[in-house]
Amino acid sequence: MAGWRDLNQAITSCRTCPRLVAHCSHIAQVKRRSFQDEDYWGLPVPNLGPKKARILIVGLAPAAHGANRTGRMFTGDRSGDWLFRALHKAGLANQATSTASGDGLKLVDCAITAVCHCAPPDNKPLTEEVKNCEPFLATTIQLCRPPVILALGGLAWTSVLRFASSQNWPVPRPRPKFGHGAMVSLGKNRHLLGSYHPSQQNTFTGRLTEPMFDAVFKQARNLAGLDTNS
Numbered sequence: 001m002a003g004w005r006d007l008n009q010a011i012t013s014c015r016t017c018p019r020l021v022a023h024c025s026h027i028a029q030v031k032r033r034s035f036q037d038e039d040y041w042g043l044p045v046p047n048l049g050p051k052k053a054r055i056l057i058v059g060l061a062p063a064a065h066g067a068n069r070t071g072r073m074f075t076g077d078r079s080g081d082w083l084f085r086a087l088h089k090a091g092l093a094n095q096a097t098s099t100a101s102g103d104g105l106k107l108v109d110c111a112i113t114a115v116c117h118c119a120p121p122d123n124k125p126l127t128e129e130v131k132n133c134e135p136f137l138a139t140t141i142q143l144c145r146p147p148v149i150l151a152l153g154g155l156a157w158t159s160v161l162r163f164a165s166s167q168n169w170p171v172p173r174p175r176p177k178f179g180h181g182a183m184v185s186l187g188k189n190r191h192l193l194g195s196y197h198p199s200q201q202n203t204f205t206g207r208l209t210e211p212m213f214d215a216v217f218k219q220a221r222n223l224a225g226l227d228t229n230s
């Protein structure tokens with residue numbers, strides 16, 4: 001694949017998983033009542049941010065009425081509210097909100113991708129669907145070559161480690177466990193960092209607090225060799 005733009009085009013035109021393609025399209029037609037007047041994206045959601053990102057954030061999958069509606073990663077839902085607020089505080093985004101394409105958002109030194117680029121029913125992609133989407137994650141990491149990969153959640157953590165093993169990067173044995181703030185060196189100045197996903201399940205229950213989330217981005221900046229905001 002030639003480059004970042006080609007990759008994003010390949011993602012948006014992918015139709016490999018029939019269940020997910022049908023689900024994204026169905027949600028886009030039915031819509032949520034509060035978004036009835038909007039045109040939903042209803043397709044696989046491309047990566048967001050520059051190829052030369054020093055921090056690559058790996059999420060799980062687009063939300064049905066978030067990125068599947070707006071066509072932009074983490075845009076238009078509560079998880080995104082948390083993520084972009086934290087990115088802005090860490091100097092990794094020019095604004096604290098991300099509501100729709102064309103709102104002026106720019107990521108700085110970071111990019112956002114996902115393990116699965118289509119919104120899955122109940123936010124749970126099948127193993128086979130994650131596998132189908134893995135080549136996109138692989139190409140994203142290969143093109144971006146970020147010094148820091150930040151996995152939001154255990155599934156993203158596992159997928160990145162699987163990719164690292166496939167590339168013969170030095171993955172510790174036994175494979176390191178996911179945790180909030182967990183960190184693994186993957187050789188050659190590459191690090192994998194773990195964070196709880198800013199899902200409502202985690203933020204409403206207090207499993208993930210704002211200071212915890214901010215601390216991870218501070219850690220990511222340090223590992224990526226960026227200036228800290230402190």
Ligand code: SF4
Pocket residue numbers: 011014015016017018020021044116117118129132133
């Ligand atoms: S989840 Fe990934 S592999 Fe499956 S259809 Fe969507 S973009 Fe393609």
